Amino acid sequence: xxxxxxxxxxxxxxxxxxxxxxxxxxxxxxxxxxxxxxxxxxxxxxxxxxxxxxxxxxxxxxxxxxxxxxxxxxxxxxxxxxxxxxxxxxxxxxxxxxxxxxxxxxxxxxxxxxxxxxxxxxxxxxxxxxxxxxxxxxxxxxxxxxxxxxxxxxxxxxxxxxxxxxxxxxxxxxxxxxxxxxxxxxxxxxxxxxxxxxxxxxxxxxxxxxxxxxxxxxxxxxxxxxxxxxxxxxxxxxxxxxxxxxxxxxxxxxxxxxxxxxxxxxxxxxxxxxxxxxxxxxxxxxxxxxxxxxxxxxxxxxxxxxxxxxxxxxxxxxxxxxxxxx
RNA sequence: CCGCCCUUAGCUCAGACUGGUAGAGCAGUCGACUGUAGAUCGACUUGCCCCCCGUUCAAAUCGGGGAGGGCGGACCA
Numbered sequence: 130x131x132x133x134x135x136x137x138x139x140x141x142x143x144x145x146x147x148x149x150x151x152x153x154x155x156x157x158x159x160x161x162x163x164x165x166x167x168x169x170x171x172x173x174x175x176x177x178x179x180x181x182x183x184x185x186x187x188x189x190x191x192x193x194x195x196x197x198x199x200x201x202x203x204x205x206x207x208x209x210x211x212x213x214x215x216x217x218x219x220x221x222x223x224x225x226x227x228x229x230x231x232x233x234x235x236x237x238x239x240x241x242x243x244x245x246x247x248x249x250x251x252x253x254x255x256x257x258x259x260x261x262x263x264x265x266x267x268x269x270x271x272x273x274x275x276x277x278x279x280x281x282x283x284x285x286x287x288x289x290x291x292x293x294x295x296x297x298x299x300x301x302x303x304x305x306x307x308x309x310x311x312x313x314x315x316x317x318x319x320x321x322x323x324x325x326x327x328x329x330x331x332x333x334x335x336x337x338x339x340x341x342x343x344x345x346x347x348x349x350x351x352x353x354x355x356x357x358x359x360x361x362x363x364x365x366x367x368x369x370x371x372x373x374x375x376x377x378x379x380x381x382x383x384x385x386x387x388x389x390x391x392x393x394x395x396x397x398x399x400x401x402x403x404x405x406x407x408x409x410x411x412x413x414x415x416x417x418x419x420x421x422x423x424x425x426x427x428x429x430x431x432x433x434x435x436x437x438x439x440x441x442x443x444x445x446x447x448x449x450x451x452x453x454x455x
Numbered sequence: 456c457c458g459c460c461c462u463u464a465g466c467u468c469a470g471a472c473u474g475g476u477a478g479a480g481c482a483g484u485c486g487a488c489u490g491u492a493g494a495u496c497g498a499c500u501u502g503c504c505c506c507c508c509g510u511u512c513a514a515a516u517c518g519g520g521g522a523g524g525g526c527g528g529a530c531c532a
Contacts, residue, residue, distance in 0.1 A: 336492080336493090363491095365491090370491090382492085428492070429492085430490090
C-alpha cells in the first residue's frame with residue numbers, strides 16, 4: 130500500500146481529497162493529530178482513530194496525540210488533577226496498543242492552551258463565531274443537556290489547536306465533522322492556513338446495529354474487558370448473515386472485522402469444527418464479508434473469531450491497566 | 456433583582472386538585488425458538504417519589520424553608 134492508500138484506508142471521508150493527495154506525495158515531517166478527552170480506560174471508539182494514527186505512522190507521518198485536559202475540564206470531567214491522572218493512563222494504553230513511542234508525540238492541552246497568545250486568538254475567534262454555530266459544532270460531543278459557555282468555547286479551542294500544534298492533518302471520528310468544518314472556515318480569518326481533515330467511521334451499536342456505538346450508552350468493548358466479558362459482549366451482538374441489514378441498520382460484527390481486525394492482522398483464521406466445514410483463512414475483509422453473505426461463514430463462527438482477535442488486540446492494554454492499578 | 460414552571464424506575468413520563476407507604480411505555484435480565492444476534496412468544500427485576508422541617512392515625516400528594524434545572528420579565532450599561 131502506498132502512502133495515499135494507507136491514509137485513506139477505512140476513512141469515512143476526507144476534506145479535501147486534493148489536499149490529502151498532496152500530503153501523501155510528500156509525507157516527510159508532516160504532522161497529524163487526534164485529540165482525546167482523557168479517559169481512564171480506552172474503548173473501541175478510541176482505538177478506531179488510533180488505528181488510523183498507526184496507518185499514518187506507517188505512511189511516514191508524525192503523529193500527535195493531544196491529551197485534551199483543558200477540554201475535559203470544560204466538559205465537566207473533573208478536577209485537573211483527576212484529569213491528569215486518567216490522561217497518563219490513557220497514554221500508557223495507547224503505547225501498549227501499538228502506537229510507536231518514538232514516532233508519537235503526546236501533548237497535554239494545558240501545555241499551550243493557557244498561553245497568552247493562544248488566549249487572545251481564542252477571544253478573536255469568539256468574536257468571529259456565532260453562538261449558534263459553536264453550539265452546533267459541539268452538538269455531537271454533548272448530548273441532550275443545555276449548553277454552558279464552556280461548551281461553545283470547546284470547539285473554538287479545537288480549531289486553534291490545529292494551528293498551535295503545527296499540524297498538517299486533523300483526524301477524528303465523523304462526529305467531529307462540524308468542528309473541523311468550523312476550523313477550516315475560521316482559521317483563514319485569523320490569518321492561518323487551512324488544513325485537511327480525515328474522518329473515521331463510527332461503529333454501530335453492538336447490540337442493536339443502529340446509530341453509533343457510544344461509551345455513554347449501550348455495550349462498549351474496552352481495555353478492561355476480560356476475555357470472557359469480551360466473548361459475551363461479541364456473542365450478544367446483532368449479526369444477521371448479511372453486510373447490509375434492512376433499514377438503517379448496520380452489521381456491527383462485520384464493521385469490527387473491517388475497522389479493527391483486518392487493519393491489524395495479515396490474515397484471519399476462523400477455527401471451526403469439521404462438522405461445520407473446518408478452519409478457513411481470510412486475507413481480506415471483503416472475502417470474509419462475501420462468505421458471511423453467502424452462508425459459507427456462519428455468524429456464530431464469525432463472532433467467536435472476532436472475539437479472539439479483539440482479545441489479542443486488547444490484551445497488552447489490559448495488562449498495562451492491571452500494572453497501573455496495582 | 457422580580458415572576459412562572461419542573462424535579463417520581465436506567466430513560467420519557469403518569470399519579471398530586473379529592474392524603475391511605477407508586478404505575479405505564481421503552482430499556483434491562485432470564486427462558487423457548489433459531490448452530491449467533493435480532494424478530495416473535497413466555498416470565499421477571501428495578502425506586503432515599505430532590506433535601507429538611509411541620510400538619511396528620513397516615514404525606515410522593517397538604518403547609519413552610521432550602522437545593523438543582525428550565526423559561527420569561529426588568530435593565531440597554
